Amino acid sequence: MIPQTELHSADWQSELRAAETDGTALLARLNLTPRQMGFSAVAAREFSVLVPLPYLQRITPGDPNDPLLRQVLATSEETLVKPGYSDDPVGETGDTIRHPGIIQKYHGRVLLILASGCAINCRYCFRRHFPYEDNRQSRREWLQALDAIAADTSITEVILSGGDPLLVSDQRLTELIQAIADIGHVKRLRVHTRLPVVIPSRVTPGLVSALTATRLRSVLVIHSNHARELDEEVGAAMRRLRAAGVDLLNQSVLLKGVNDRASTLAALSEQLFAIGVMPYYLHLLDKVRGASHFDVSEQAGKALIAAVSALLPGYLVPKLVREEAGQPAKSAIAPLATETADRC
Template identity: 50%
Template structure:
């Protein structure tokens, strides 16, 4: 199984790689590194009875559990049907074979002109800016995505960016993943600096759950590079239920808006 963790270990120089020593980590990186990755621990913390454990452990073997504490804190203890928990709790049904199931439902493999690049629609290109996520959602359509082949080094990024440089019809760059904001600000600023040097690019779009699952991700360092790019900035959050929105999420969204970011939700 290719996991986001293994992709990170294999490519320490990728934008998604967190090679910052523990003592130098920012608050959000610290929370990311302490996320729950044990299905037994997830069930224990929420007071779920043992009937949920076999499914949780079976699903975890297929796609690992990852739940940051800030997201866990919004779940109702003792409620196996909590809408936030249901997004992250593996169930035994994940191991069932279903006719017609495919590992690449968006047929992205057929639209990958270079490592880390998906070009499926006219006028826009998607960049896999990080193979990692802050939360692993059970419904993820990229759970089988070949991150090991799409975690470019900086030198490989230059080759992929040539695709954008040579096509003036491309007006929008979409940072995706994984979760693009799981990458360090240093790496993201490096990538965005190259994007904004492409004269025909007008818009930068980020698809991310990080401002929701770890609101501390929206810190001054992020707002500095994001707020100062010449590109129009659009951030598409991924909020599935009203209970995900607590005061910290509201404040993170307000900070993004104040930095000139247009916020959307999918």
């Protein structure tokens, strides 16, 4: 008999293998045409289309404005050259790389780049041009990265990132988390992932165990931009993690044509809370080449957050932030003045 963990693991991996990678075929499944949608094979060659079926099934067939489709379809807008947009908008390929596979941007925290890809290719991704090949780690380099963390007692939090770190097998994650827990000064483990949203079967018993059978406090930060991404299966996956004691947060990106309405953002926060996830950050778009058509201005972002604050209790309003290369922390952006602050 196949152990439960392997059974689940095979499930998510086969769902990943079956992902749609052809933009024309993706549109045909949705009763839409490449011409109607401005599909660009050139853009898809530079950054491939990748959409697993559990996510694809949440897109409404025949709707050219579907907010989930907009996040994953390569279009000709990506080929526009816009001033101010670069391949490395948050400065991750310079001094912040401390060691192959380790990025340090902020005091006390390091990012470990575990995987060189994702389960979905989000067209607005700030790492769409990141040189993953140069940061791919062999097992020896992985151990050296841990040695570098062990030698720096200022590091109290290790963040597993990627690509998507949950592309790594449960067994390897378990080994890695145990090795991190052996470093006495590290207190917290954070995992940044979109995989449980895209393929909820990724939340296997083995993963839950890897995150909880450790002295480290585990925080899982998912990435969801729209309430329709959070269906029953995603909700069930989040509840499994929460019931096991994993703290759950969400970060979103403010995206034109996806979630740039107060009612849409409020619905996302409501749905997150319903499945046990706290809204955390709403990022202004990082100005990465190929994503200018998603940009929402800072002024519009401030007005949106003020409008969301008028609809929701304060604890459901995410912090509006912008990441700027070389800054010691993310820059919080205050909403436009509102008279609706919570007092009780």
